[in-house]
Amino acid sequence: MSLTRLESETGISYNDEEDTAIVYTANSPLMRRLDDLCKRFPKEFQRHILIGDDEEIKSYKIPKKYVQIRMPKVLDAKEIARRKASGERLKKYMSKSQANSDKKQAKIKDNNKKV
Secondary structure, eight states: OOOTTTTOEEEEEEOOSOEEEEEEOHHHHHHHHHOOOOHHHHHTOEEEEESSSSEEEEEEEGGGGGGGOOOOOOOHHHHHHHHHHHHHHHHHHHHHHHHHHHHHHHHHHHHHHHH
C-alpha cells in the first residue's frame, strides 16, 4: 500500500550528547538521496533500522553536523532589479531564438516542396 503525500513525513531526532542524528522518512526522493549517501559514504551515513516490511519508511543514522536550519535569503533592491533585468534579457533572447527557429523550419518546408 502506497502512502499519500500527506503521510510521507520526515522526522529528525538528535540529542546534545551524541554526534549523530536519526532521520525517519517516508519521503521517496529523500530516501533515494540518503541511500546514495549511504553507498558513497558508508562510514558517515548508515541505514539505521528498517521500519515495516515494504520499505515505505526508512531510518538513517547521519552525522548531526549535516542537520541545518538556514536563515531565509533576503534580497536587496539591487539584486531584485538585477534578477528582473536578467529575466527580461532571457525572454528577449528566447523569443528571438524561437523566431529564428521558425524561419529555419519554414525554409526547410519550402525546400522540401520544391524537391
